Amino acid sequence: MRASTCLPALLLAACQTTIALNNAYARSFNILAELGLNPDGSPFERPSFDGPAFNAEDASSADFTIASVAEGSAPAPAENISAEYVSLPIDHFDPSKKLGTFNNRYWASSSSYKPGGPVFIYDVGEANASSNALFRIQNSTSFFKQIVDQYNGIGIVWEHRFYGNSTPGGPVNIDTPAESFRYLNTEQSLADVAAFASQFSLKNRGINYTLTPEKTPWVFVGGSYPGMRAAFMREKYPSTIYASYASSAPVQASVDQSFYFEPVWRGMQQYGFGNCSRDIQAATRYIDGVFDDQDSAAADELKIMFLGKGAEKNSHATFADALTTIFATWQSYGMEGGNTGLRKLCDWIETGTNTSSVQVHNQKNMPKAVQRWASYPYFATNVNTYLETNCSGKADVVGDCDLDRKFTDPAMISWTWQYCTQWGYFQSANLGPRQLVSKYNSLVHQKDICHRQFPDAPRDIFPEWPAVDKTNRKFGGWDIRPSNTYWSNGEFDPWRTLSPASAEPFAPKVVVSQDLPKCGAEQKDLFGYVIPNAQHCYDFRTTGVTVPGGAVSRGYFTGALSSWLECWKPNGQSGYPGKPWKA
Template identity: 25%
Template sequence: MEPLVVAMLLLLLARGHSALGLGGRNMWLIKEKVLQAREQRARDHVRGGQRWSSAALGSAQHLEPQEEFFPQPLDHFNRQNNATYKQRYWVNTKLWEPQGGPVFLYIGGEGALTTYSVLAGEHVDLARKYRALLVAVEHRYYGASINPDGLNHRNLHFLSSQQALADLAMMHAFISHRYNLSKLNKWICFGGSYPGSLSAWFRLKFPHLVHAAVASSAPVRAQLDFTAYNKVVSRSLSNPVVGGSPECRATVGAAFGAVDEMLARGESAALERDFRSCRPLDGSGDYGQLAGNLADVVMGIVQYNHELGIDATIAHLCRLMANTRLGAPYRRLVALNANYMERMSLNCTDNSYQRALEELRSEVVKPYGVGERQWYYQTCAEFGYYQTCEDEGCPLSRWLTLRSEVDVCAQVFGISASSVQGAVDFTNDYYGADRPKASRIIFVNGDIDPWHALSVLRNQSRSELALVINGTAHCANMNPPETGDPLSLQHARQIIEEQIGDWLSRRPLYPL
């Protein structure tokens, strides 16, 4: 890092200010866009009739299962609390063979689910093969599975992975009774990203209910300072398999170095103009927001490589960053940001730190998209996962600091930095981190996905398996298959299919 940048950061810290107020907001917009794109692909997949027969699906008017709601205890661990909330779920019976057919449970996470969660995806293709009952359950406090007062401080502490697993256990009992299931109807759960962790943890904590689990892109090891995220970003930008190169990584690093120097010199007017800030930058918090938003553009492209089209790939990013006709690396980053804004239909970027805090403090329930306040609370109360850039191996802005992230926990939720670290330690002790000591779980990861650094990457036993897919990104295996999927992904899906078949075919040692 340049001496001027170091000096300015130290000066800001000495004055009692966070060097980066709050991580960038662009990643939330990218996640929303990815959710929309996935639903559109699922819709196209279903409407295209790919391998869906009329015999399996019935008449067209019954194609889409209806959303339903199940009353859940607000607090499973205090029976004196009689409060409840309604959890949204869907059931698809069209592919199921009731006499011994398995149950495939699709677990929701930090965003709303839709009916397509039981109509398309890897788990649905597998259900077709193995004649499974499909059940999708939305996570408490996300989507429509929340009370109107759920986001206030009084109720927010009922949002936790432990409560979510207890919800799944209650749902298991309800579905089993409703459909008259027996031990012959084995349950296998599926999830990706945080729900991937829940999938593994449901099998770990409730092995008498869940026969096996597929955990895709599952960050089962909680970590306060997630420095490895941007180390994987760095490697992915250098990876020729996905169109990266060492030169690309170096150019990205040089571009962000130039941004850091301009921030340190206080050249806000030029940055506001070049990166189309919605309003003038006001202090170090806004500086950090701008740096975080720019970093999110690169991080989002790497994490969701190919999810948002051909111009949102590592290969496209690297071609643009190699275009010397655009000028110095800084000018190429300006062009990359402009390309991102056009793709996202943005006229300007909101770099206001105070507005970001206000949105996190908002208790207004939105029954759609990702739950920003909810998820940030979970990172403070359980997981950490803060994607920092304070080491020499990071190609992005050094304004992405750990202090800034944990400061938000204190300002928004009243959770101190030491409490966040304690929560992370407890989560790892409770679930076993990346050594969960379970059985019949397959952990599936793409090697360019930054989240794979917190997952299980090597076989832990003969039935606790790891599958790392060359050249694929976050949760790639969970999407419906598409023409042009790399051979490594096609092969991985075949391995998952065969492993589930093996787990379903094994007979118990003793009669049921």
């Protein structure tokens, strides 16, 4: 979701990131990882367990740009697919307002279809779907295309309202007034899917069989926020969605998600980087101590040391938030991710000899980890990319290093509205023995980001704090157990912390079982699988950054789906051609 405040949308469907990052990058990272590419587009090479030493020569040119997803995902198309649009009500629940309609974008593939095959809908979620759509329904490595082909189905990629070209009132930008987002919420977006399904047809392609849910089973597939929507659609609209695949779905709304970083700590231990996690912790606590001392000169020097001249103008909170960008690639790559990933930073901290040239007056007491982290040549450039700023990274060069800017990416603006009003997910400091984040990155700071983005929003639609209790009452939170639904999570996925399979001490102790539930049967146990040594939505990948458990997870879903589809019957048997995937 992926991510929180600031990140968690080029592509959170492939799933989300964190912190004050642009959510667009979270989506990009997941797709690029699936294609076997690092965030900068360079080929991913699976390292040995110990990992390669940091190449200092590579650091001499610390250029970092996010690769275009389109560059790596161009398929050899079996059919010519263009975006299509369906007209939907702006408000599904009060027609008396007569607010009119908007056009919602989607893509549909029918190359594998045989009459009677299911309709599969892949939900992109909080992102512009255009960079994701054709990969999902045309590329042979896409797991979604594979299951559509397996069941002789129709494949649909769906764009969420207020993202991409599915925006009532015109494109979203930094000047879009808050009132325009009044009808951006999860309830309205779920109703969009139900309304679309009730009128879906491909007769223009010569498919005369009825494809609406009365005559054809619909299967909803999503990861992260779309994984939540997969579960909610089956729960709220069971006559529309017959089965759902909910991957990495944090269905429990929570203002506080400081525990986002707990699986990161545990994963770093598991992957052999315990020393690095402790060094990051020591550096973070040292920085907190400097800020606690209220010595403005020392604090300014520290900020300049990391981000260059001009960084000292930022508050302690915004600087602390910028430090968390080192974890931006965790959910997509784990320790990997090339020059933007944790492995390279850890190699630099653990084995490098370079330290910052900035002279801090109490540098003798400064942990080496602080100096090495500050001197990491990709840190400032990564911060610039994620936070849309221009810090110089050099003590003698003044940069435009404003870390407190509004988001300008349209998808991030819309997602900020959603988490600030309904879901929370504030990824603040995880204080305690596994602390990785500065205490100055507080819940109050995360709330301030919401009101920074929408300072004039009316209180009746934009509460001071996210209305998470209301959200959980409406959607069920951890307790949701729709039938015909498969759940998956990565062992070290930060978003697992708010899923029904959460391993955190405050979460319900739910039994995760691979025992196949009967058709339509609700149960207390969770039908799903926790993928070992995996992060976010790893079972949506067939190539690239993968783990063996990803295929295992997909197998549980398709095995269940085959069983559940045996029970499905259309309303009225007249003309039903049977189940073509069994022929």
